[in-house]
Amino acid sequence: MHMADALLSPAVGGAMCAVSAAANAYAVKKIKKDDLCEKKIPVMGVMGAFVFAAQMINFTIPATGSSGHIGGGILLAAMIGGFPALLSISAVLIIQCLFFADGGLLALGCNIFNMGVIPCLIVCPLVFKPLLKNGRQWGRIAAASILAVVVSLQLGAFGVVLETRLSGITALPFGTFLFLMQPIHLAIGVAEGIITAAVLCFVYKIRPEIMESTFDGAAIQNGVPMRNVLIVLAVVTLLVGGALSLFASSYPDGLEWAVGKTAGVEELEADGAVFKGAASLQEATALMPDYDFKDAGEDGSGIGTTVAGMVGGVLTFVLAGAAAFGISTFKKKRKGASPA
Amino acid sequence: MKDKIRQLYALEQLSGGHSFVHKLHPAVKLLTAAVFIITVVSFDRYAFGRLIPYVFYPALLMALSETPYSMLLKRFLFTLPFCLFAGISNIFFDRASAFAIGGVTVSYGVVSFFVIVFRVYLCVMAVLLLVSVTPFAEITASMRRLGIPAVFVVLFEMTYRYIGVLFEEAYSMVTAYSLRSGGASGIGMKDMGSFVGQLLLRSFDRADRVYSAMKCRGYALRVFPRGRGKLERRDWIFGSVTCLLCIAFRIIDANALFAGIFRGIA
Structure with a gap:
């Protein structure tokens, strides 16, 4: 769980x-x-x-x-x-x-x-x-x-x-x-x-x-009033959720999801049907991803961009791996060179 | 069963190292891990390319701290099942095609599946690396400094320490049970009540004895000033560089930039 x-x-x-x-x-x-x-x-x-x-x-x-x-x-x-x-x-x-x-x-x-x-x-x-x-x-x-x-x-x-x-x-x-x-x-x-x-x-x-x-x-x-505890918890949830989503929405490059989600939270407590509507709306908007595979690149070919993106990704992985490998080999060598 | 407890304390043994990462201030390590996780989690569910630059963080940290890769990887695999379940369901429910490569259409579901697995990898590694380079005493010291009440921190320390002790107790009980039951591998359902109940009572009695022993040695619920106070220059540099990079990769699509450069060369 x-x-x-x-x-x-x-x-x-x-x-x-x-x-x-x-x-x-x-x-x-x-x-x-x-x-x-x-x-x-x-x-x-x-x-x-x-x-x-x-x-x-x-x-x-x-x-x-x-x-x-x-x-x-x-x-x-x-x-x-x-x-x-x-x-x-x-x-x-x-x-x-x-x-x-x-x-x-x-x-x-x-x-x-x-x-x-x-x-x-x-x-x-x-x-x-x-x-x-x-x-x-x-x-x-x-x-x-x-x-x-x-x-x-x-x-x-x-x-x-x-x-x-x-x-x-x-x-x-x-x-x-x-x-x-x-x-x-x-x-x-x-x-x-x-x-x-x-x-x-x-x-x-x-x-x-x-x-x-x-x-x-x-x-x-x-003398522990359970109701008070629950009220406090609910208020904290709404406050923090609201504050976080405001913060998220002030980003220009789109943390749009957060707004949608938090709107979902409020709707949910109000009405199940509204929530369903909000959820499907959110589903629809989420299908337009940031990461635009189909987007045509400057040289005009969408596939070109995709392949370039993939090669770029693979190269990044290789670079990270190589850097890590380089550091550990260097460290091992230094350890071998100076037996303490 | 024995394996699990060895796992628990193996990380603590690693945390006794002397590398650059080990020497960093614990609060800085905690902050950078938190920034890293929050930025990684904040991408939307198809942003595989955007996540790739983040792989540098675990890779470099692991190399710098000389943490054995296989050990962390094994733990990552243990955490995977639930996320795999959520990820695989994406493949079934999200069938719109994202792009085609060599005649094979790849759907958004597949992309988001890989995003989830990769995200799990990054987050799990960040947490495990944090613990494997920070001694337990420093973790609790920074909890205190963060203003977490002494009651909770002492409780946290005691729980951690007593896991090993109670585990030994439970282990010997299981061994005794299996010896008397002709080598049964688990405890029978009908014996579970008295078995766990017995363990519980023993734990209770032990807690009593522990309290008396602590009291004899002058225990009182005080806040002990412990651990390092001030940030040094390397803490500032490491913390600010890592956090800025995390945020920069959140704002700038580094992978697209990289791909652009690659296309320019080709």
């Missing part, structure tokens, strides 16, 4: 980065208010590392022969609370981005939102917790975790589709993309939900106090 830089436009990536940064900053503020803040940090760090380790354990899905691993958003939120869980997941995603190239630097905002903000700040307080308010029996924990994981994966997958579509890099139609992503993530969600349920039931049986404390005692959880 990690999105890559290459499929994002700067406006969408930038806006989502701002949203996720705001959500994280809010979480930090909430945690700092807690008396146990200092003690919570090692727990959060180790739990983040736990998610990493747990993702490496493959389980075999019975009767299919395939295997999967857990994602961990809901699991962490249930164990240590929504805000600390968001910070842990963000740390994990940054490490995955930097050290495994899983998702990109610009795409971090999207990834943190889809896999962190959605399960920890939206699904956990709105779906998971209400279900467990009146008693925490085995069946209730199981049902709540399966439902919460499925909902957060569906929302996350929808986020991926929406963000990719708004960026306009892939030509995949919105509906097709949606029909590919949602069922796949429904299957993944059910499997992950069952595992999450099993883990939480086990932990609750052996050490009930861990979950009890995140539900009842924790000062962090009390």
Whole structure:
């Protein structure tokens, strides 16, 4: 589910980065208010590392022969609370981005939102917790975790589709993309939900106090108006998206896409049909590319320009390769010449 | 499984080098990588030719920092599948023909497919190179300097360090499981709850012990002044030249210029 830089436009990536940064900053503020803040940090760090380790354990899905691993958003939120869980997941995603190239630097905002903000700040307080308010029996924990994981994966997958579509890099139609992503993530969600349920039931049986404390005692959880958080996030998205698209449109040589995309964002929230219109309009304009293969060159032949462009491209690659090769050979030689 | 953890810390070993690139200020490296990625991503989906000049950045940086090419390439291949999926769908959905060469018509979908793959290559390389030439302590030091709250930076450091530790824990549990189950390769679905739950409880207990140990050694949530402060001349030169080139290639179609010169000669 990690999105890559290459499929994002700067406006969408930038806006989502701002949203996720705001959500994280809010979480930090909430945690700092807690008396146990200092003690919570090692727990959060180790739990983040736990998610990493747990993702490496493959389980075999019975009767299919395939295997999967857990994602961990809901699991962490249930164990240590929504805000600390968001910070842990963000740390994990940054490490995955930097050290495994899983998702990109610009795409971090999207990834943190889809896999962190959605399960920890939206699904956990709105779906998971209400279900467990009146008693925490085995069946209730199981049902709540399966439902919460499925909902957060569906929302996350929808986020991926929406963000990719708004960026306009892939030509995949919105509906097709949606029909590919949602069922796949429904299957993944059910499997992950069952595992999450099993883990939480086990932990609750052996050490009930861990979950009890995140539900009842924790000062962090009390009096957090979820509505305010969501409003702030929405405002930040609109502001940053708007600012970025204004900035983009002031370029003369056409970052036209950004305007189209951001117009798409606003339309979407207003009306689905308008969005469809905007999307098709944007599709039509995108078919007139900057890179004009058919354009006739000064000497009159379009093919000539194309071939020249290709040869130019190949030469650039060769030049870059040669420069890199030259530098490394030079470095090796110098090392060989002066044995330190 | 062992491979993955070796991968994680291999990059850190590379970052201990002494080349020109390693010595640059971390903030400058971060800024240039960000400018590079944003300019690369800002091209439209058919602009293959415009992207080509950007290949100089990873090529030269890799050569200057003596980073082994094969290692980074392997990671790039791991990240490819999802993007390939998005790219291949372009081939199917975007069939308008872009140009013909030797009787073979090439559609816009094919062009945009190559643009996506090339873009992934450039962005992934930029991030991996950034990490492979910057020691972890310097990354977190510049995070602090950028004003990211100490709570988050400490959390980030701890997560990174404890991945190795918890991984060992998980690895020994998996080994024990497979020895007792006649060499099963994965954990059975019905055992997954107690298995992961057990790992989780162990992690929790370990976190407690870690906290006590840290407290004994005088840990408090303070901001430690660490890492280098001032920018040197080489930082200014590298940063400004790279950023200006990135932006210049965004504005000027260098490939077309180059092609024009080539046509002029031919």
